[in-house]
Amino acid sequence: PGRSLARFWLPEAPPAPEAILSEVTMRFARDPLPSDGPAGRGPMASILRDERLYIRGPLDREELYDLAADPDEERDLSRSGAAAADLDRL
Numbered sequence: 001p002g003r004s005l006a007r008f009w010l011p012e013a014p015p016a017p018e019a020i021l022s023e024v025t026m027r028f029a030r031d032p033l034p035s036d037g038p039a040g041r042g043p044m045a046s047i048l049r050d051e052r053l054y055i056r057g058p059l060d061r062e063e064l065y066d067l068a069a070d071p072d073e074e075r076d077l078s079r080s081g082a083a084a085a086d087l088d089r090l
Contacts, residue, residue, distance in 0.1 A: 018049075019047050019090075021046070022046045024044050025044075042059065048067075051067045051068040052065070052067070053073065054090035064086055065077065
């Protein structure tokens with residue numbers, strides 16, 4: 001339910017004017033496998049706003065990425081002192 005996010009799928013799409021929230025919870029009839037990825041270890045949520053991607057993963061692990069400078073999400077900024085304001089805001 002809600003508004004479609006399809007308008008943001010194309011590379012030339014404008015930045016989202018509002019925050020985008022995503023959540024995933026996987027239920028298994030068996031123990032999670034490594035191929036299940038991080039969501040196999042517990043619920044995950046993310047917020048995308050102003051080209052900052054905040055992820056709260058299993059066991060409340062936090063990650064923060066600057067998608068303008070790091071579109072492949074290779075540099076987690078969550079532990080840098082400069083990220084404190086973004087972490088609080090998101």
